[in-house]
Amino acid sequence: MKNLIIALLLGTSIMAYGQKEGKPRQQMQDFTPEQRAVLKTKKMTLHLDLSQNQQDQLLALNKKWAKEREAKKAELKSLNREEMTSDQKFKQMNEMLDTQIAHQKEMKKLLNEKQYDVWKKSMGKKSQKLKERKEHYAKRQRLHQK
Template identity: 35%
Template structure:
């Protein structure tokens, strides 16, 4: 009986401790994220000075748009009102239009060879992310 009580206490302690590990890390500022992203792209794609400057400008604009969209989504979410089909369509259409414009800007900045490498990296990231998403869905079904 003693062993059962000790086991129960240990189990409760471990589950409580496991739940407490969800600490949040300090987030980087948008400027820091952009700087790191440009440096990573410089290493990966061998960007020159002009490309780095142009890329930083493009990424800052993209970051601002992302922050605005996030604020808008959170405002809608806080109202507890689900967007209508037309609103979801408009949001998705706007997002895709922005992706097309971003890709066009990237084509202006990068050389053809750099663009091919960037597209390949983008596809790898998407594949990796999709795999993680499926893994998380599979875990949640159990």
């Protein structure tokens, strides 16, 4: 009987922990593009030890990029990826990479060499995490389709 009670308590506590609300990514979706830009700038200031001048410049860039990202997101929602031709997909991917290259060039102008190296390494880690998350999602989708 004691084992049953312990098992029930353990099971309910695990379920309650697993259903916590407010994952960081979901919280960020509630913010406006400008609010996201401010938070991103502050995080980067802490991470890269930016000067006040760099902070101001980065905030302006982040606001611009956040607005562009919001517009692109709205545009992509209206598209049906499955109905896109390979040329349309290529064009979309090419535009995305051109944007990333432009952002990287702007960051290189803004940051000193040491800060740029730290930023570049952190971007590599973020892209690796994103890749892992996509692989995990695709794996889950395949399991549910079977």
